Amino acid sequence: MDNLTDESKLIIVQFFLDDPTSETPRIHSKKREKRKGTVLKELDTLIHDLEEIETDIDLEPYKEAAKILRKLRGKDEYMSFVDELLQPYLS
């Protein structure tokens, strides 16, 4: 997790938020339970969609986030990764 930039971490966190671009972000209670497969699927779809529309967005942080998510092995590793990411939003 430490080799992931904060920008890429924010990209992952946004999949768990009520409103991803809010200035006062809150974790969505149902999204909180998202599995790794779901987040990865959503992230891959987003990268694909953004490539499709040929926008000028730098997709590297998105790809970096997907790469790290893929590397996580097993449910426990994923859960501990997500818990650490979301904890500062919950307290």
Added chain:
Amino acid sequence: MLEKSFVQEKKTPKPSLSEVIKKKDYKGLSEHLEEGIKDYLDSDTFQNYLDFVSKFHKYSQKNVRLILAQKPTARYVAEFQSWKKLERHVRKGSKAIYVYAPYFKDKVDKEGNKVTDENGEIVKETRYFLTPVFDVSQTEGKEIPKPVYNLSEDMNDSKKFTQTYKALVELSPVPVSIQPITNEANGYYDPAKKEIVVRQGLGEIMTLKVLLHELTHATLHTDSQAFFGDPTYRRQEFEAESVAYIVSNHLGLDTSDYSFGYLSSWTDQGNKLEELTTSLETITTQAKGLIERADQLLNRVYTLDAPKNKFEERLARARGQELPEPRTPSKEYEVADPKVHRPTKTL
């Protein structure tokens, strides 16, 4: 003879906003926004800002200015996935607009240990990153929902005016009355008596506008000691008028009689540019609060009055959506009917 050679000092041209954003130069962007505040001394730029906030009041002044600096015609922005959920798609080749989004993390020391405060709580830190959004004009698809009310279309219906007036009175932190006023003022907020008085017989639209103006004074300038003509008084008037403009515009009232000429002499009046940034934040926050609370009240009362659409109800049930309980009128609307002169077509 020695030829004197001059090396002309080359000035590096200032990078454009899109270059600064592309480079993710956060320091440069901050400077850009700081300098950009002077553009708001132009009343058209300022009015465009107010128009944006009246339609879309989710962000702070900093993000609103950032959005408008990238796309002055922007009106509603959302990230790619939200447009998709609204069954609208972003057009190919669209240039993203960037907003600041906060990222919270636990603070760590040089050794990588989490930093705690005196109570043993982990200290959090916030970093801001630019995150892409798109304006509604860059998308196409299903029509976006409109508010259930639009006063300009319905001002001939006295019921609409009464409902709106009562909703605004509910939002007021002090009692409101409509009375004859002996001087030339259309209304006032009295900090000593903690009350708002609106001149009787102003007509419906003007009554609402004056009430919105005084409501802002009653909320923001509660114990104001400012006297007519001093810089504080002028700044407070400017803030109240700006909020009244945003909320009036949001409610669909005619706003063509508002003007912000005062801005052109902002610095001559003894105000600093930083104070304009503060005022923008004050105006944006106050307007956002008023709009959100007014929307809640008005949506409730208008939906209550609106005939139920049985087809939509059935469709929602078929989709497994939960339907809200039937609403009943609350005590909130037990405010005396305002005394205004009708009809007032000349307004």
